[in-house]
Amino acid sequence: MGKKVAIVGFGQTYQRSSRKDVNGVELINEAVRAALEDAELTINDIDAIVIGNMDHFEGVNYVDCWSAEGSGAVMKPIFKVTTGGTTGTTVAMCGYYHVASGMFDRVLAIGWEKNSESDTTGAIVTAFHPVWERTRFGGAIAGLAVEASKYMHNYGVTERDGARVAVRERLHALNNPYSQLHQDWMKGMEPEQIVDLLVTSEQNQMLAYPLRMSDMCPRTDGAAAVVFASEGVAEKIAPTPAWVISTHNRHNYVFLGDINWDRNDTLEAAAKKVFEDAGIKEPLKEIDVCELYLPYSYAGLKWMESIGFCGPGEGPKLVWDGVTDMDGELPVNPSGGVMSSNPIGATAILRVGEGALQVMGKAGDRQVPKDVNYSLCTGFGGCNWADVMLLGKKKPS
């Protein structure tokens, strides 16, 4: 299994729809400096760096090279990984593997994106096959809308059910100053009341049925960095390190048309393996908090079922019952999640960093009101890739 590894520091930029005050290198540097400060380390303490984003959003390749002065990689080993939406979690997994190998003690993992620099959907479409898949393909919004169509068809799920997830994410985001969306008008309102408004308001533009503007993640500029350290080193850096208990990923297709749209079987398989490693038999009871890559509202229903928090078709009940709210049995996305902030190459590592903050007790206003022994983090990529990372307070045996 390699050496035990923990997260000992996390830093993120303020995420906004457009950060014209910084270029890519500067944005990356902002996150790296915040992570080093959090861990009380200097760049000299870092043995290696992993970085990632999706080149096609900025139209500039090789971030590992051109960002070296911002990332701190000058005269250090640096590796780039890119896996689509999962880039951030894959960067984190790669940082973890570096340390687990025993060859590096302190590794910095960085994800970033400046989505303001291009048409996000146009850029996403270039991740799909130019001959067989791109004809009128509407990128993530189209791919997710068709998934929702099948989920609604299978279980009689309604637009109100989807909106309830959106409301949870946006209410949680009000506690997170780094998040892009702060929908202050929701403050003090009951979730049901907001849901009613969202599904009837003409201002809430229909993008692709059943997805309205409120059902989708925004496009964001932002960066995030996580410091991984090996056992023996981690305990000296952080009073409460967030240990990596287990991490796995799964990928399953060549074309989107190959998918079985009834299930998110990559997420299902990766989560199953992680729980098996950790000896977790009842995820809903044993996991204390989640930071899940939920890019749109219906993912907060269907994918909860895929992870194993409830049975098929039971997602809406779980969410309406308040189980996943801040004061519920399983708070999901105290940060406000992807639907409140989505700098794509950083989005999944934000899940890992935010999950680590919960274990370390450093999440500030968004810290869940309960003990956190296990925090579950996921990444999702449009190419149906699923990354799952379980963090814990107790060093794995």
Add this chain to the structure above:
Amino acid sequence: MTEKNEGIELLTIGSGEAFQPFNWSVGRYGSYFLKELKDNKTFYGVKCPKCGKVYVPPRKVCGRCYVAMDELVKVSDEGEVAVCTIIQFGFVDPSTGYQQPVPYGYAFIKLDGADTLLPFFLDSTDPERVKVGARVKAVFEDKRTGSIADIKHFTILD
């Protein structure tokens, strides 16, 4: 976010009218698929010798069984909507650089005889007709060139 240099206009520099053409190989099976579309308005898939699954468009390896596939099989030009939506938001088509015309119905279609889905657009934007389970049929362009655009659209039969 730095507050220094307040008052300075923050600039972005545009790429201009960038255009970079690519030439993508579609291989033997892809070439056959497109030739049949052009000459005979016929869809072809490929069958896995191990699991029997028929893949459209055809490709050489069944990823699950990890075996080579060499049996090209004809599938129908009719099928069923497996998943669908009606696209209403505007976005840039990276192949042309222009906005896609919206709205349009869009679906992943299970052609009869195939086990995978073909993504394409429909001739309807009626939410009562663009539905999971709807029967559809391919409509072809009169003048075909050997590209996926030889399919004009799929029409809803129901």
